Amino acid sequence: MSAPTHLEGHLPADHPLSPRRQYRDLPLIGRSLANYPVKDLWETDFARLPGPLARQRRRARAFAEQHLVPVADELDLAAHLPAGECHPAALEVLREAGRQGWLSYFLPRPLGSMPWRALPYPPIWQCSLIVEEFSRACGGLMLLLSAHHLGAMPLLLSGNVRNILRHLGPVYRSCERGDPHLVAFAITEPGAGSDVEEGEGAARAHPGVVATSTTGGWLLNGRKCFISGGDLARTATVFAALEGEGMESWTCFYVDCAAPGFRVARTELKMGMRASGAAELEFTDLFVPHDRVIGGLRRGWAINRATLNASRIPVAAMGVGFARAATETALDFAKRYTLGGRALIHYQDVQLHLATMVAETRAIRSLVWQEARGAWQPRQLNASMCKFHATDRAQVVCEMAMDLLADHGGLHERKVEKIFRDVRLTRIFEGTNQINRLSLMEDWQDQLLDVDQHMGV
Numbered sequence: 001m002s003a004p005t006h007l008e009g010h011l012p013a014d015h016p017l018s019p020r021r022q023y024r025d026l027p028l029i030g031r032s033l034a035n036y037p038v039k040d041l042w043e044t045d046f047a048r049l050p051g052p053l054a055r056q057r058r059r060a061r062a063f064a065e066q067h068l069v070p071v072a073d074e075l076d077l078a079a080h081l082p083a084g085e086c087h088p089a090a091l092e093v094l095r096e097a098g099r100q101g102w103l104s105y106f107l108p109r110p111l112g113s114m115p116w117r118a119l120p121y122p123p124i125w126q127c128s129l130i131v132e133e134f135s136r137a138c139g140g141l142m143l144l145l146s147a148h149h150l151g152a153m154p155l156l157l158s159g160n161v162r163n164i165l166r167h168l169g170p171v172y173r174s175c176e177r178g179d180p181h182l183v184a185f186a187i188t189e190p191g192a193g194s195d196v197e198e199g200e201g202a203a204r205a206h207p208g209v210v211a212t213s214t215t216g217g218w219l220l221n222g223r224k225c226f227i228s229g230g231d232l233a234r235t236a237t238v239f240a241a242l243e244g245e246g247m248e249s250w251t252c253f254y255v256d257c258a259a260p261g262f263r264v265a266r267t268e269l270k271m272g273m274r275a276s277g278a279a280e281l282e283f284t285d286l287f288v289p290h291d292r293v294i295g296g297l298r299r300g301w302a303i304n305r306a307t308l309n310a311s312r313i314p315v316a317a318m319g320v321g322f323a324r325a326a327t328e329t330a331l332d333f334a335k336r337y338t339l340g341g342r343a344l345i346h347y348q349d350v351q352l353h354l355a356t357m358v359a360e361t362r363a364i365r366s367l368v369w370q371e372a373r374g375a376w377q378p379r380q381l382n383a384s385m386c387k388f389h390a391t392d393r394a395q396v397v398c399e400m401a402m403d404l405l406a407d408h409g410g411l412h413e414r415k416v417e418k419i420f421r422d423v424r425l426t427r428i429f430e431g432t433n434q435i436n437r438l439s440l441m442e443d444w445q446d447q448l449l450d451v452d453q454h455m456g457v
């Protein structure tokens with residue numbers, strides 16, 4: 001049986017009525033106004049990126065294909081490691097990522113690895129492009145690499161150049177030498193998850209990690225949970241309330257994870273993103289000197305909110321990466337799997353299904369880029385909306401891939417099963433999607449209360 005020359009239900013490319021055939025016969029000006037030769041489904045968007053960002057994205061994809069894809073399965077299936085142990089394959093990814101600059105790109109050279117030409121564009125935009133490529137390759141390794149930037153974000157956002165040079169400088173240099181110094185971000189507490197992501201809850205919350213004043217600094221006591229990369233981090237930005245005060249006293253401390261009083265109590269065996277550990281951290285009279293208070297005493301809540309506003313757009317980009325991976329996997333399956341003597345792709349209802357997946361994925365990518373492009377000062381309303389909508393729709397796309405693969409969808413080797421487990425977590429972390437909806441409303445409330453009193457309703 002010869003290979004089909006076109007999809008069933010559509011004209012062959014050389015048919016006299018085919019748009020592509022007609023396109024060839026158009027005069028030059030007509031051809032320049034039309035665009036029929038479609039290259040890669042996802043590349044057409046990238047043609048619209050500024051050159052330096054397009055280059056970063058290409059490098060990220062090459063790194064992901066070369067270093068993340070080959071070990072993604074092994075790390076997903078690896079036995080749950082005890083706290084503090086790193087799988088050799090994950091360690092190698094971290095080392096190489098550090099050497100290639102993927103752990104230090106929030107500052108330009110020579111402080112970091114961001115190319116100078118990328119400097120005119122918001123770092124969140126660059127980060128979103130990179131995160132999309134890494135998520136497409138492996139959710140767990142993407143989180144392992146991305147949580148580090150989340151951890152370092154309070155140092156950057158504190159606006160204190162001294163902090164950046166003193167603390168972040170050595171972190172970046174170590175990473176670039178191939179000696180990965182990871183930084184973790186610790187806000188979640190056993191009794192406070194959403195409460196530390198949302199104002200109204202915070203106003204009522206009882207802080208679990210408390211800082212007590214002592215000679216030369218502070219003593220931290222309490223526990224943080226679900227801290228990504230907390231098992232491997234060398235330093236962490238830890239948020240704590242001052243003793244005897246409430247959440248309004250929240251302060252960001254830059255903690256040395258090798259200091260006495262710091263302990264990784266355990267790591268969770270979680271449903272997805274398994275290459276990244278979610279650690280419970282325990283602090284017992286952990287000493288933090290005064291000069292490791294980031295952004296000033298009682299400024300933690302503002303730094304936390306600014307950090308989340310910056311990081312929620314890249315979380316939305318994770319959704320794009322997962323939706324893209326699911327769509328690509330479903331497409332590949334539809335081309336290879338035969339039913340009733342013909343490949344699935346020839347059934348028009350399968351084509352409708354795939355077209356919806358492509359459109360959903362491209363739509364959330366447009367949303368992410370739109371928000372990321374203006375993200376010099378990411379606003380809560382925009383970042384939260386982008387995060388919940390992109391990750392919700394990404395989950396729908398992954399669900400559609402599962403539908404298409406049917407019984408094959410549940411098999412590990414078909415990949416969709418892993419993507420499905422990974423994407424679900426993006427709707428929980430950085431604030432559940434419900435909390436992000438409330439964050440949108442919180443930021444918008446002034447306008448919502450601004451009603452015309454004369455209407456009398």
Ligand SMILES: Cc1cc2nc3c(=O)[nH]c(=O)nc-3n(C[C@H](O)[C@H](O)[C@H](O)COP(=O)(O)OP(=O)(O)OC[C@H]3O[C@@H](n4cnc5c(N)ncnc54)[C@H](O)[C@@H]3O)c2cc1C
Binds near residue numbers: 430431432433
């Ligand atoms: C894979 C992973 C990685 C993570 N990494 C980190 C990390 O690096 N650092 C860190 O600090 N944390 C991290 N977290 C924690 C994460 O941010 C929290 O899990 C998240 O904020 C939700 O908190 P919670 O699980 O305590 O849920 P809860 O706060 O206990 O919420 C339970 C339910 O109640 C709902 N809810 C809560 N309040 C309201 C309300 N006011 N109105 C309506 N509904 C409400 C929530 O939406 C949710 O459905 C991670 C979590 C996961 C799963």
